Each structure stands twice: as structure tokens, then as C-alpha cells.
């Protein structure tokens with residue numbers, strides 16, 4: 001079997017979107033005085049879809065959400081020529097070809113996300129070629145069902161957050177991730193607002209449910225040091241991305257400082273990036289995203305590294321490419337899960353582009369042992385709401 005063609009298209013959402021609201025989610029832009037709509041650069045309303053076809057007609061589907069037009073250009077100009085004509089079963093060699101050919105400028109960020117998209121499509125082909133789901137090629141079924149945590153609860157009106165939490169508590173979720181809205185530039189009022197929001201959600205979900213707290217790189221080491229003792233009474237399952245991804249030593253200090261587990265990884269790349277995080281004991285929960293980190297080829301290796309370090313892997317964002325990694329290892333106890341909503345930040349856009357995403361039931365997800373590859377097809381129901389560029 002040989003790879004015959006690589007097609008990368010950018011799907012840009014032109015449909016309805018939920019209007020942005022202030023303090024929706026603390027983030028790295030909050031440090032700037034002219035930040036404006038600070039979440040603007042963290043909305044993913046475009047996605048690059050990769051379709052790789054083999055000489056015997058199998059089509060593999062990959063995807064990347066970071067900087068979609070740049071990712072497409074990297075795939076078209078650099079990566080496609082490296083894999084066309086090659087055997088997809090040589091996926092490790094093909095990964096090394098893509099990685100080493102772009103190493104001078106691509107070891108992290110959008111180039112590694114582009115490599116991830118090609119790698120996902122290759123693994124989709126591998127599964128389809130042997131009529132097996134991808135997780136069966138990685139280690140098989142390690143769970144009867146995948147426990148998942150409800151992820152949204154962006155900062156807004158506290159009553160609305162409580163109603164949202166109640167709705168999904170009633171649907172059987174027993175773990176929830178909420179977002180802080182405030183950080184170092186919002187002073188003591190911001191601290192009070194942050195604590196009020198955690199209190200409000202805890203009042204609804206109680207202490208039988210897990211509560212994860214998301215800072216999305218919107219705090220800094222000093223602010224996190226001051227917040228951690230105030231958060232301990234809420235018994236969070238983890239505090240996520242309290243500092244920017246490059247502040248690995250900051251992560252490590254916070255991990256030493258507090259009993260609250262510090263999580264991160266959705267903005268880290270490759271096995272080498274995660275080796276650094278683990279060697280420095282920077283995080284207690286690893287959260288790579290398989291469509292960023294280097295695809296399934298890289299994520300599978302990171303799963304093994306985390307198993308060796310007894311660090312749980314709970315990939316970012318849900319989405320089928322991550323579910324296969326979680327299903328195939330005991331090192332990954334659960335998945336993140338965004339239900340399908342109107343398009344807001346963009347995590348939910350996946351449902352509008354692909355069909356096949358599992359829907360959570362009672363806080364669990366299921367994968368189908370008989371569905372080959374990643375188990376995704378293109379969703380044609382919303383094509384009229386996308387601008388698609390070849």
C-alpha cells in the first residue's frame with residue numbers, strides 16, 4: 001500500500017457564534033494593557049481537514065485546529081511531498097522524516113500540529129486497512145467505557161454557571177471543569193470573583209464530584225502562589241495551566257508548593273517536550289492534544305513515558321483522536337468532554353466538521369470495537385455554514 005495523495009482543506013465557520021463576553025476565561029493576553037477581547041486569539045473557528053488517499057483507495061482523515069491556513073501551507077509545501085509514494089505502515093519513519101525535515105523551525109507549535117494532522121490521517125488509514133479501530137492498534141480496549149469530565153463552565157453570571165453545572169450533574173456527570181475569569185491584572189476584586197465562582201459551582205456539584213479549575217495560562221507564578229492556599233478548601237482535582245507553557249520551572253515550583261495537582265500540556269509538543277515536563281516534575285496531570293503534540297505516533301510514546309512516571313494522561317479537548325489514546329492505556333483514566341453547543345470558543349466546532357464523535361452518557365463515552373480507523377467521517381450537515389478553501 002502506498003500514499004497516493006494528500007489533500008488539506010481549511011474549514012472556516014461562517015455560521016452563528018456565541019458573542020464574546022468579558023472575563024470569559026483568564027488567558028495569557030490578560031497581561032497586556034491593550035488586550036481588547038482577550039480570548040480573541042484563542043477562538044478556533046477554523047480547522048484544517050487532511051484527507052490522505054492510498055493507491056488502493058483508502059482515505060484517512062486527519063485534523064488540526066491551530067493556525068489552520070498556516071498548517072495547510074506547511075502540509076502542502078513541506079509534509080505532503082515527504083509522505084506521498086510512501087508506505088503508511090512505515091509511520092515511525094514518516095514521522096521522523098516530517099519532524100527532521102522541519103526541525104529547524106517546526107519542533108513546536110503549528111508545524112508540529114501540521115505533522116499531527118498528517119499522522120492522524122495515516123493512522124486512520126492503518127486502522128481501515130486492517131478493519132480495526134485505531135485503539136486496537138495501540139493496546140486495545142483497557143476500559144469498559146471511558147469516564148469523562150464535563151468541560152465548559154466558562155466564567156459568566158454565577159447563577160448561569162450554577163444552572164449549567166446542575167444541568168450536567170443531572171445528566172450523570174461526576175466531574176466538571178470550570179474556567180476562572182480573572183488573574184493578576186484584576187486585583188483583589190478579581191481574586192474575590194475567582195473564589196466566588198468556585199464556591200458557586202461547588203454549591204451545586206458538592207464534594208462527591210471532581211472539580212477541575214482552568215486558568216488557561218492567564219495567571220503568573222506570584223498570583224498562583226497566592227491563590228493556591230485560598231483554593232485548597234475547594235479540594236480541586238487539579239489547577240490547569242496557571243502559568244504560560246514556557247514557564248516549566250514555574251510549573252515545577254507550584255507542583256512542589258501545593259497539594260493541589262497542577263496540570264498542563266495542551267500547549268506542549270513531542271515526546272521531548274513531555275520528557276522535560278516530567279523530568280522537572282512540572283505537572284501531576286499530562287494533557288497533550290493528539291492533533292497538536294505530534295499525532296498518534298508521538299502521543300502513544302508519551303503515554304508510555306507517563307505510565308513509567310505514574311502521571312495520568314487526560315488529553316485536552318476530547319475529540320476522537322484523543323479518545324483512542326485514552327482507551328488504549330491504563331495510564332489515561334478519563335477524557336475531557338465538550339458537548340455539542342453553539343459555536344463559541346471552537347472546541348465544539350469538531351461536531352460540525354466530523355460525524356462519529358461519541359456522545360457522553362451518564363458521564364461515560366464508548367468506542368466501537370468494530371468501527372475501523374478513527375471512526376470519523378466528514379459531516380455534510382453544516383457544509384453551507386463553512387467557507388472551505390483548498
Ligand SMILES: O=C(O)[C@H](O)[C@H](O)[C@@H](O)CO
Pocket residue numbers: 025042151179214216266316317336345347
Ligand atoms: O482545557 C481546555 O479545554 C482548553 O484549555 C480549552 O479548550 C480552552 O478553550 C480554554 O478553556
Ligand SMILES: [Mg+2]
Pocket residue numbers: 214216240241266316
Ligand atoms: Mg486547558
